[in-house]
Amino acid sequence: MLAEFNIIPLGTGESMGDSIASVLKVVQESGLPYKANAMGTIIEGGWDDIMSLVKRCHEEVLKKAPRVTSTLQLDIRPGKPQDRLTEKLKSVEKRLGKEVKK
Amino acid sequence: MLAEFNIIPLGTGESMGDSIASVLKVVQESGLPYKANAMGTIIEGGWDDIMSLVKRCHEEVLKKAPRVTSTLQLDIRPGKPQDRLTEKLKSVEKRLGKEVKK
Amino acid sequence: MLAEFNIIPLGTGESMGDSIASVLKVVQESGLPYKANAMGTIIEGGWDDIMSLVKRCHEEVLKKAPRVTSTLQLDIRPGKPQDRLTEKLKSVEKRLGKEVKK
Amino acid sequence: MLAEFNIIPLGTGESMGDSIASVLKVVQESGLPYKANAMGTIIEGGWDDIMSLVKRCHEEVLKKAPRVTSTLQLDIRPGKPQDRLTEKLKSVEKRLGKEVKK
Numbered sequence: 361m362l363a364e365f366n367i368i369p370l371g372t373g374e375s376m377g378d379s380i381a382s383v384l385k386v387v388q389e390s391g392l393p394y395k396a397n398a399m400g401t402i403i404e405g406g407w408d409d410i411m412s413l414v415k416r417c418h419e420e421v422l423k424k425a426p427r428v429t430s431t432l433q434l435d436i437r438p439g440k441p442q443d444r445l446t447e448k449l450k451s452v453e454k455r456l457g458k459e460v461k462k
Numbered sequence: 463m464l465a466e467f468n469i470i471p472l473g474t475g476e477s478m479g480d481s482i483a484s485v486l487k488v489v490q491e492s493g494l495p496y497k498a499n500a501m502g503t504i505i506e507g508g509w510d511d512i513m514s515l516v517k518r519c520h521e522e523v524l525k526k527a528p529r530v531t532s533t534l535q536l537d538i539r540p541g542k543p544q545d546r547l548t549e550k551l552k553s554v555e556k557r558l559g560k561e562v563k564k
Numbered sequence: 565m566l567a568e569f570n571i572i573p574l575g576t577g578e579s580m581g582d583s584i585a586s587v588l589k590v591v592q593e594s595g596l597p598y599k600a601n602a603m604g605t606i607i608e609g610g611w612d613d614i615m616s617l618v619k620r621c622h623e624e625v626l627k628k629a630p631r632v633t634s635t636l637q638l639d640i641r642p643g644k645p646q647d648r649l650t651e652k653l654k655s656v657e658k659r660l661g662k663e664v665k666k
Numbered sequence: 667m668l669a670e671f672n673i674i675p676l677g678t679g680e681s682m683g684d685s686i687a688s689v690l691k692v693v694q695e696s697g698l699p700y701k702a703n704a705m706g707t708i709i710e711g712g713w714d715d716i717m718s719l720v721k722r723c724h725e726e727v728l729k730k731a732p733r734v735t736s737t738l739q740l741d742i743r744p745g746k747p748q749d750r751l752t753e754k755l756k757s758v759e760k761r762l763g764k765e766v767k768k
Contacts, residue, residue: 364705366739371578374631374743377754381761388766396766397703398754399670399739407520411513418509418538426541427578431635431739432534433672433705436520437680439528448683448704455687460694460702462768466603468637476641476677476733479652483659490664498664499601500652501568501637529680533737535570535603535635539578550602557585562592562600564666611724615717622713622742630745636738640724643732 361436362444363410366400367418369425379425383417390416393445400431404445407436463538464546465512468502469520471527481527485519492518495547502533506547509538565640566648567614570604571622573629583629587621594620597649604635608649611640667742668750669716672706673724675731685731689723696722699751706737710751713742 369379384401387394390413393404403410414432421428437444453459471481486503489496492515495506505512516534523530539546555561573583588605591598594617597608607614618636625632641648657663675685690707693700696719699710709716720738727734743750759765 362704364703368572368574368633370572370574370580374575374629376574377757377761380758384758384762384766394767395703396755396758396768397670397701397708398668398751399706399708399741402703402705407517411517415509415513418536422538422540425578427539428536429538429572430536432536433737434520434530434532434534435705436524436531437529438524445704449702451683452686452690452702455683456690460690461700462702464602466601470674470676470735472674472676472682473680476731478676479655479659482656486656486660486664496665497601498653498656498666499568499599499606500566500649501606501639502603504601504603527680531674533637537603547602551600553581554584554588554600557581558588562588563598564600611721615721619713619717622740626742626744631743632740633742634740636740638724638734638736638738640728640735641733642728 361407361410361434362402362404363414363432363434364400364402365414365417365430365432367421367428367430369421370427370429372425379421382420386417386420387413395445402445404442463509463512463536464504464506465516465534465536466502466504467516467519467532467534469523469530469532471523472529472531474527481523484522488519488522489515497547504547506544565611565614565638566606566608567618567636567638568604568606569618569621569634569636571625571632571634573625574631574633576629583625586624590621590624591617599649606649608646667713667716667740668708668710669720669738669740670706670708671720671723671736671738673727673734673736675727676733676735678731685727688726692723692726693719699749701751708751710748
């Protein structure tokens with residue numbers, strides 16, 4: 361299963377760089393496969409591993425912010441082999457007949 | 463904490479009514495405070511209660527659909543008293559000086 | 565088509581009440597059918613009417629906040645009659661055989 | 667401004683590869699800066715350019731699907747220079763003192 365999430369701290373100014381950095385530190389330490397982009401972080405794994413990591417990331421941001429809002433998007437496809445983090449776009453590129461920007 | 467979520471079954475046709483009904487059945491049985499709207503369901507509770515319920519809802523939909531995508535939106539504000547499910551809009555209505563449609 | 569959206573102001577403190585009130589004022593003045601909930605506002609209409617309203621709401625929040633993030637969820641079903649804002653849940657209640665909390 | 671969006675076709679089976687490919691074709695032809703990831707596509711531009719492109723992408727998917735749901739996430743920061751599509755993560759990497767996977 362794939363999960364993209366972003367966590368937005370409120371009450372700590374308009375910049376989110378420090379907050380995103382602290383989240384990515386937790387994600388990197390978890391060892392779960394991930395990819396970061398300009399709007400969020402995508403992780404791949406089972407439900408419990410993903411949700412436990414996402415919880416720790418929220419706890420990390422809540423250390424410095426009095427309130428957070430966040431969005432999670434899930435894509436769950438039980439029968440599919442692993443590594444959809446990269447394979448999903450590769451299959452799209454095959455259909456397009458060319459590469460896309462990543 | 464408040465969580466709004468919707469679960470979209472793929473590979474089962476364009477209607478989502480049966481799927482939404484099965485999710486709301488699980489939500490009602492959980493006993494957690496909730497409100498349904500045309501685009502999703504909002505539940506209120508602690509992280510673990512909410513995520514355990516959201517997981518059961520996904521499992522329910524995955525009984526009939528080979529793939530699901532879903533969106534969760536969280537609003538976490540540790541110091542706030544309970545019942546933000548109704549109080550949040552009431553405080554907005556106070557500022558507006560009139561009721562909003564719900 | 566249905567659209568649920570919420571707009572989160574950054575750099576203006578942790579409260580969102582004033583911002584939500586200013587958004588709902590713009591929505592009410594638009595005349596488009598809407599329903600507010602604890603996590604966002606759902607409006608019903610055609611693409612251009614909805615997006616023009618959503619743009620004005622963002623402009624309103626940007627008058628006071630140096631940055632905003634927002635989420636929109638769309639449900640577009642061309643052949644369906646109007647008033648899905650209330651009919652969608654009614655059809656779910658029929659399947660459930662009982663009312664849900666709204 | 668940055669916008670990440672994904673469009674989910676309903677009533678066309680569980681695979682989304684063809685649909686994503688047709689969306690990315692429209693995005694590439696638009697000339698707007700973009701980056702695709704496993705969960706959506708991020709584009710950068712002004713409100714009207716972005717929304718006009720996002721509308722065309724929806725129209726493209728609706729040619730083959732009787733219903734679509736979609737999610738858009740916006741990050742609007744008026745004073746910031748362009749190329750936040752790549753600069754946002756670079757500023758995070760500076761804070762982390764190392765690269766992140768992209």
